[in-house]
Amino acid sequence: MTSPKHRFSFARGLHDSAAALLGLALACAPAGPAFAQKRYDPGASDTEVRIGHIGPYSGPASAYATIGKAASAYIAKVNAEGGVHGRRIVLLSVDDGYNPAKTVEQARKLVEHDEVLALFAPLGTAQNLAIQRYMNAKKVPQLFVGTGATRFGDAKAFPWTMGWQPTYQDEARIYARHILATRPQARVAVLLQNDDFGRDYLKGFVDALGDRAAAMVVAQASYEVSDATIDSQLIALKASGADVFFNIATPKFAAQAIRKAAETGWRPVQYLASVSIFVQAVLQPAGLDNATGVISASFIRDPDDATLQGTRELADYRAFMRQYYPQGEPGDFLNVLGYSQAQTLVQTIRQAGDELTRENLMRQAANLSMTLPMLYPGIEVKTGPDDYRPIQQVQLVRFNGTRYEALGQPVGK
Template identity: 90%
Template structure:
């Protein structure tokens, strides 16, 4: 502390020192730019991992659509003058390859965050690594319940509704409309399939033991699910819950029709897609299928004259002309990329991994291609951005909404 009778010169030095200190302390009036690896004055480097090859390659177009949206943002000036560099790599839907790619993106490419890595087993394989490294694992492309646990894994955040919540909605619909149903279930034999099954059985409660008359599982390395469908048909079930990824979901729908089995079908939302699933299965075979959606169908007649659809179709034409605009998967990539861009925008000049995660946990936005009544909303203890779905039924050409969005 300077003496009260210090000279004017000493007082001047103290004033200057105080001013310099104010410029250097955090939280002062003059904000400073802060960067972690992957961010600079000119760019923000983000990693993405998807199955461009392998048994789930139908999902590869999600990454292409997301990359196209990032290209659009960059063409329009980027975010706060910074270009987003999206490094999108292939893991072949193989968890071991996912680990290899995640390590490369984090340790060699030094990305600020991983965005929308796809798959339950794949994200599970890298979750502990990402949290140990304190690198955001943002908007993972899986609805597994474990990817919304803010306390256990504060660096991992989901995006879509959870598989358990979705399955509960199907079970509740069956209980309300077909209380005496005999249900057969096909599921992928991993955490993805088991998560759906748990939500379904929990919602059926005591009735699960009598209503679920058959279950069959498959491995992602299987060639077909033909034998499983034949076994499920033999159970006499009149309701079929299809918990499968696109290739196997399409096989199941087609095989059921070929055998003459015509149950009421509930299709997990991961395979809702008309282009990737229902067309290969046969549109006639898929007529009547019930699923759950949170993104709008580009072929929905009620969207025909809307600004939202016009903007989306213009984007596809200009930035991803090789993609099919009617494909739900491209709407998914478009919408998740919009969420990422908003998160980066909110981070401003504080492009640290910690602040990016903080902004991801402070979202409140309405995306143009989500169903009305469904929004993206998060909080410090709420790592589940989308928590409602719209039940839909396929009419042979497109999906039609059944009631209003339901969920939390």
């Protein structure tokens, strides 16, 4: 595990980077920024843009730590190629141990002491909830948060907070519709984390089942992030006689649930929340044989997908990993996630031009229309002044024992 605080500012001299950055294959609709007058808020200057990031480099969700490392590596790449409009991006990435109280402490330090222009991709539902009112009171962008909780796309109530990934409720609705279409008589057992993250998924799932929910959901069990294991919950869920299992858990507990189900001889059809889709962090610890057949949803393409081999998008991503994050696993979805989130941030800064104020950065975040090379074809990053949900489609996928395979075409909420 790396040190909980990293300062990434890998400037290698300023030079024209336009050609290199075009190679990202980011198709951006908004017109180029105006450079008539430079305007700066804290965190921006002629030479740099300071951005804060908070993630779980320690604690029960430390499997997600590699997201921050991949994002930081991508920022290092951008800086090595000249930065954005001649400015390097300084990404201050700090550890909160997946503890909301620590998230508050770190956010205050980044905003008030380090004077960052914005926070980028802080991870976790409870963690972002703990700082949302503070960030909005301070009028500091809380951009592209690392959670799909529905409340982080409310442009009117919280104009300084923006999501990035599809919402948990929308994702859960897609699973529910798939179950209704393929197993209308299913008996469903649900495991959920006992917080806003788990309840958000459950609400979307039950809402989509509609008047069938009471008959179809035959058992629920919850766990706390401080729990050592979830063995007792899985035993109780198996005893319900359910033949479908909806696993709403973060990586550590999702892996435990898949393994325990197999150990007890329970073989339901399994739906896995996308927050734990990852092969290296979840399915391998669970046992690949145990995970075979698991259905999940993704908007990010699997680097091992046969249909992606030989493409420019994959070649660029793998070259980036080799040069800037060689200790990372290229096949890990989490690294693709950090890479893609960082590309979104860089485009937002680019659109802001020389008006690097917090207000303009937020305005540009709400004016995105772009594609990202490692998202499934047809899935866009698109926002508007009243649309703070950049990605609104997912691809249903099924794990075949080695990798995920797409089920049909991308679907929306």
